[in-house]
Amino acid sequence: MIRLETNLPGFFNELCEVIRLFLGAVEIRQDEGDELIVHRHDEAEGLWVERFSAQGHEVCHAAPIVRGRLEEKRQLKRAAKTGCFLLMREITGVTPPWGSLTGIRPTRLMYELREKGVEGEAARRAMEDTFYVSPDKALLLSDILTMQRGLIDTPDDEYDLYIGIPFCTTRCAYCSFASGELGKGTLVEPYLAALKREMALDAALMGELGLTIRAAYMGGGTPTALTAKQLDGLLREANRLYPGAREWTVEAGRPDTIDRDKLQALIDNGVERISVNPQTFSDETLRVIGRAHTAAQTVEAYGLARSMGFHHINMDLIAALPGENEEDFFRSLARTIQLAPESITVHTLAIKRSSRLHEQGYAQVDAGTAERMVNGARERLAEAGYAPYYLYRQKYMAGNLENVGYAKPGYACLYNIDNMEETTRILAQGAGAITKWLFPRERRIERSPNLRNIEQYIQRVDEMAARKRALILSQEENEQ
Numbered sequence: 317m318i319r320l321e322t323n324l325p326g327f328f329n330e331l332c333e334v335i336r337l338f339l340g341a342v343e344i345r346q347d348e349g350d351e352l353i354v355h356r357h358d359e360a361e362g363l364w365v366e367r368f369s370a371q372g373h374e375v376c377h378a379a380p381i382v383r384g385r386l387e388e389k390r391q392l393k394r395a396a397k398t399g400c401f402l403l404m405r406e407i408t409g410v411t412p413p414w415g416s417l418t419g420i421r422p423t424r425l426m427y428e429l430r431e432k433g434v435e436g437e438a439a440r441r442a443m444e445d446t447f448y449v450s451p452d453k454a455l456l457l458s459d460i461l462t463m464q465r466g467l468i469d470t471p472d473d474e475y476d477l478y479i480g481i482p483f484c485t486t487r488c489a490y491c492s493f494a495s496g497e498l499g500k501g502t503l504v505e506p507y508l509a510a511l512k513r514e515m516a517l518d519a520a521l522m523g524e525l526g527l528t529i530r531a532a533y534m535g536g537g538t539p540t541a542l543t544a545k546q547l548d549g550l551l552r553e554a555n556r557l558y559p560g561a562r563e564w565t566v567e568a569g570r571p572d573t574i575d576r577d578k579l580q581a582l583i584d585n586g587v588e589r590i591s592v593n594p595q596t597f598s599d600e601t602l603r604v605i606g607r608a609h610t611a612a613q614t615v616e617a618y619g620l621a622r623s624m625g626f627h628h629i630n631m632d633l634i635a636a637l638p639g640e641n642e643e644d645f646f647r648s649l650a651r652t653i654q655l656a657p658e659s660i661t662v663h664t665l666a667i668k669r670s671s672r673l674h675e676q677g678y679a680q681v682d683a684g685t686a687e688r689m690v691n692g693a694r695e696r697l698a699e700a701g702y703a704p705y706y707l708y709r710q711k712y713m714a715g716n717l718e719n720v721g722y723a724k725p726g727y728a729c730l731y732n733i734d735n736m737e738e739t740t741r742i743l744a745q746g747a748g749a750i751t752k753w754l755f756p757r758e759r760r761i762e763r764s765p766n767l768r769n770i771e772q773y774i775q776r777v778d779e780m781a782a783r784k785r786a787l788i789l790s791q792e793e794n795e796q
């Protein structure tokens with residue numbers, strides 16, 4: 317256990333995140349622990365001075381003082397985190413690929429630089445110099461900004477729709493979502509009734525505000541765990557209430573839940589983008605991670621979707637799965653590329669606290685192996701004509717790396733960009749779904765999370781819709 321003594325206790329959690337970049341999920345307390353890290357913050361001659369010491373090492377980082385409520389807090393946090401990062405780097409001799417960045421979308425920083433007129437090579441250098449991001453990751457960010465050009469500037473009167481189906485056939489060992497196993501399926505019909513009610517209440521509100529739908533996304537869970545009839549009914553209702561989406565995605569994630577009737581229901585309702593997720597092409601790994609399908613079923617489901625006319629299929633893979641080495645991962649990647657989906661998302665395994673892998677005490681692969689997998693994927697995908705178009709990072713990822721969506725030209729998913737870059741309002745429905753309401757003038761996001769528990773959601777859907785409505789209306793009025 318580590319004891320972190322700081323005279324900026326308001327940033328304790330952020331400093332812990334930096335320490336965990338180097339030491340993993342260690343316990344850190346303010347009042348006890350065998351290893352002591354001391355942080356002293358001072359001001360001198362127009363500078364913030366951040367002194368960190370531990371294990372006989374001492375570092376000092378200085379940054380110009382910035383005044384002004386929000387910006388001051390932000391810059392001070394950045395200065396303290398940088399000091400902590402420099403200490404940990406000196407002690408461990410390690411520089412994480414994303415440098416000192418935690419808890420922020422790296423692309424957002426690139427966009428902030430762009431607003432100040434700093435672009436291209438200069439922006440990459442700024443990321444390297446200020447946040448110690450590796451040149452390779454800085455280049456990845458530039459490539460993503462290039463792919464997002466023309467897709468990111470959403471008109472102020474548009475929103476995206478997210479519909480969550482929190483059911484899966486079995487639970488994956490790494491899952492931390494609010495998904496329940498289907499079991500006997502007794503909750504499904506009541507859930508769909510509650511969901512349709514929330515959809516209708518929200519649609520009335522969108523009508524009152526005169527907002528227009530941009531992209532629609534049904535995720536989960538596994539939407540295709542529903543029957544074809546249930547899927548058809550839900551999509552019909554979604555299209556009746558929210559007509560005119562420019563893009564419609566349904567996650568058909570588990571290949572074993574896909575059949576001709578369900579795909580036909582998607583086609584009949586205008587869904588043109590689906591995700592068929594192999595995660596790996598190793599049957600042994602699929603068994604270990606509890607996916608309950610085989611690699612052959614993935615190929616079969618993909619072939620069926622293609623034969624029925626789907627022309628935008630995404631496939632998800634996960635690097636650093638339990639028991640897999642680089643060779644295993646690259647074999648899965650090669651097989652995926654051979655199938656030629658329009659987009660491929662490469663995740664890095666994250667072991668969240670609520671996952672079965674965490675309960676089992678599974679240890680991640682070493683950072684170097686994870687990094688070689690992720691970097692190798694990028695090279696191989698570039699050779700095959702895929703470019704990165706969105707990226708996000710999560711806590712507890714192998715090697716502190718990232719998840720990256722790659723797409724062939726013209727196949728970037730609008731919803732993924734909007735959601736990750738937070739440039740569009742996200743109206744979300746279903747258990748555990750989080751509405752992220754953007755106020756364009758203030759460039760601020762307010763969240764309205766729905767209850768994760770499925771039974772609670774069913775019982776209290778009106779209350780959640782009312783809370784969402786109150787938040788949206790109060791803030792939209794402020795924007796007038």
Ligand code: SF4
Pocket residue numbers: 483484486487488490491492493495536537538569570
């Ligand atoms: S398919 Fe997704 S939501 Fe369902 S159990 Fe697996 S990780 Fe969780």
